[in-house]
Each structure stands twice: as structure tokens, then as C-alpha cells.
Amino acid sequence: MNSDQAPPPSENSAEMQSNADQENFSESESIDQSTEELLQVLGRALAEPPEIKRSLLVPIQNRIHHTTRGRYFRDRFSRLKEPLPLILMASILVLMLAAAIFFVFQPIFEAEKAVERPPSPTDPFSGEIPSR
Amino acid sequence: MVQSSDSLESADSIARLKQRDEHLFNRLVRMHEGNVYRLIWRMVGHQQEAEDLTQEVFVQVFRALPTFRGDSKLTTWIYRIAVNLTKNRGKYLSRRHHKGHDEFDAEKMNKAQKTAQGITMGENSRPDEMAIGRQAESIVLQCLQKLPDEYRQLLVLRDVEHLSYDEVTKITGLAQGTVKSRLHRARAELKASVNERLEGGER
Numbered sequence: 001m002n003s004d005q006a007p008p009p010s011e012n013s014a015e016m017q018s019n020a021d022q023e024n025f026s027e028s029e030s031i032d033q034s035t036e037e038l039l040q041v042l043g044r045a046l047a048e049p050p051e052i053k054r055s056l057l058v059p060i061q062n063r064i065h066h067t068t069r070g071r072y073f074r075d076r077f078s079r080l081k082e083p084l085p086l087i088l089m090a091s092i093l094v095l096m097l098a099a100a101i102f103f104v105f106q107p108i109f110e111a112e113k114a115v116e117r118p119p120s121p122t123d124p125f126s127g128e129i130p131s132r
Numbered sequence: 133m134v135q136s137s138d139s140l141e142s143a144d145s146i147a148r149l150k151q152r153d154e155h156l157f158n159r160l161v162r163m164h165e166g167n168v169y170r171l172i173w174r175m176v177g178h179q180q181e182a183e184d185l186t187q188e189v190f191v192q193v194f195r196a197l198p199t200f201r202g203d204s205k206l207t208t209w210i211y212r213i214a215v216n217l218t219k220n221r222g223k224y225l226s227r228r229h230h231k232g233h234d235e236f237d238a239e240k241m242n243k244a245q246k247t248a249q250g251i252t253m254g255e256n257s258r259p260d261e262m263a264i265g266r267q268a269e270s271i272v273l274q275c276l277q278k279l280p281d282e283y284r285q286l287l288v289l290r291d292v293e294h295l296s297y298d299e300v301t302k303i304t305g306l307a308q309g310t311v312k313s314r315l316h317r318a319r320a321e322l323k324a325s326v327n328e329r330l331e332g333g334e335r
Contacts, residue, residue: 031319038272038323039319041272042273042287042292042322043291044265045273046292049169049170049174052166052183056186057165059187060194063188064191073154
């Protein structure tokens with residue numbers, strides 16, 4: 001059902017007057033003052049509907065998931081409002097992984113460095129005075 | 133109403149929506165759920181019913197997206213689905229002689245209804261004009277609910293949502309002349325109903 005193919009307007013009695021309506025219609029666009037006031041009252045009365053307590057997105061996703069027999073909105077990620085949090089979470093995970101790797105392998109790297117570069121006897125920073 | 137949602141009206145977005153891109157659909161829901169809910173509430177007058185129908189509208193939208201041809205704006209198309217669903221629900225409920233959901237929410241209706249007598253439209257010179265205004269709103273809402281569905285829908289679309297005639301014709305699928313004449317009759321009927329109610333109250 002799309003608009004383009006949305007359900008056709010009902011064939012009730014009022015609609016059957018459609019052609020007659022168009023032929024007989026001669027209303028000008030002007031509205032008298034009392035009607036104008038009435039419409040203003042109507043507008044005010046309908047201005048603020050009760051607020052929706054929470055977004056209808058999740059129930060809508062659930063309904064679609066159910067009616068499509070699980071084909072759509074099957075996982076948590078597809079239910080996210082935007083893909084951005086997914087990208088953000090992936091980035092954070094990669095960073096955490098990199099940090100973990102760094103901390104695990106850091107002592108090994110340090111040890112290797114120590115083995116590779118023994119203190120030179122002439123090393124001014126070694127703290128030892130070379131004997132003559 | 134038909135607010136600008138250019139980012140979703142672009143050809144690229146429409147193409148992705150037609151392929152049922154779930155993330156883009158989520159955005160579509162977030163952008164339009166408020167407007168659709170408001171429109172439906174204005175027509176059915178019941179919060180729970182309006183929320184339920186709003187959900188159903190987006191399920192229908194998701195289902196029908198691949199067949200969207202783009203003859204109208206996406207927002208107009210969504211509104212059309214909303215109006216048709218509301219109309220069908222109204223018919224279903226009237227067939228079942230269901231009255232419970234066809235009334236404006238009690239808290240809205242009862243604000244000042246208890247003393248809603250002796251009011252005339254446009255009479256705002258009393259010190260308690262705020263209360264009188266609420267009484268008038270309550271009466272108008274009650275009279276609106278007594279109108280035939282097609283009249284109520286046109287009043288909401290044109291006089292409350294302030295849509296153009298072009299948008300109203302696209303949404304309702306009626307010819308513009310029909311929209312205008314029906315709207316004229318709807319306003320007249322609402323006015324007569326309100327006057328009758330006020331005169332009844334004055335007696």
C-alpha cells in the first residue's frame with residue numbers, strides 16, 4: 001500500500017457526491033469572522049497533544065521484525081538509531097585492544113632493549129668510572 | 133506540517149529507503165513520528181490509539197517503501213498512509229459500534245467542561261477568560277468528534293495542520309474542488325453544532 005498505491009478513498013455516500021461537489025462549488029476563500037474565531041479555538045484545542053512518553057522506534061522495529069518473520073531488524077546494531085554509535089564502539093574496541101597489546105608486550109620490549117644495549121664502559125650515563 | 137526533511141528527500145536517500153536501509157528508516161521514524169502521531173491524535177483524539185496507529189503507519193511505510201514512486205514528497209506520502217489508516221480504523225470501529233476510542237482524552241476534555249455554559253464564541257471580556265477559553269475548546273472538540281470522519285480529517289489537515297490545498301488533495305486523494313466544498317460544509321457543520329451546544333447551555 002503506498003500512496004502512490006495507498007488504499008483508495010472509500011466509496012461512501014459523501015464521496016459519491018464528489019462530482020456534484022466540484023460542479024456546484026462556488027465558495028470563495030473568505031471565511032467570516034465567527035468561523036475564523038471558531039477555527040482559532042479549534043487550533044488551540046488541538047495544539048498540544050499528550051506527549052509520547054518515549055520514542056515509538058523500538059515498538060515499530062519490533063512490529064516490523066515480527067511481521068517480516070525476523071528478516072529485518074534482526075540484531076541490535078540494525079536497531080541503533082544511527083550507524084555512528086556502531087563506528088564509535090568499533091573505534092573504542094580497537095583502541096582498547098591496541099592498549100592491551102601495548103601493556104602486555106611492553107615488558108618484553110623493554111627486556112629486549114636492555115639485552116641489546118648493555119651499558120658501555122664509557123657511557124657517561126652508566127654511573128660507573130672506567131678503571132685505568 | 134510537511135516539514136523540510138531534505139536529507140531524506142534526496143534521490144540517494146529515497147533509493148536507499150526503497151532498498152529498506154534499516155538505519156535510514158530509523159532516521160525516517162525519528163524525524164516523522166512526532167508529526168504523524170500529532171496528526172493522528174488530532175483525528176482520533178485518543179493517545180493510546182494514536183500511538184498504536186502511528187506504529188502501524190510506519191510498519192506500512194516500511195512495507196510499501198519499495199513501491200514508492202516519488203510522485204509526491206515522502207512526507208506527504210507518509211501522511212496519506214496515516215490518513216488512510218485512520219479512516220480505515222474509524223470504519224472498523226464504527227462497524228463494531230466502538231465508541232470508547234473516539235473521544236478526546238478525558239483530561240483535555242474535562243479541563244473546564246463542568247461549567248461550560250453560557251459561552252459565546254469570541255467572548256473574552258471576562259476576568260476568567262482563560263477558563264472560558266478552555267471551556268470553548270472543550271466544546272469545540274466534542275463537536276468535532278461528532279462530525280463525519282471525512283469532515284474531521286479535512287478540518288484537521290487544512291485548518292489545524294495548515295497544509296496547502298495541493299497537499300490536502302494529494303493526501304486525501306480528493307479533487308481540489310471536492311476538498312474545498314467539503315471543507316466549507318465541515319466548517320459550517322462544526323459551527324452549527326457549536327452554536328447549538330452553546331444555545332443549549334444558555335437555556
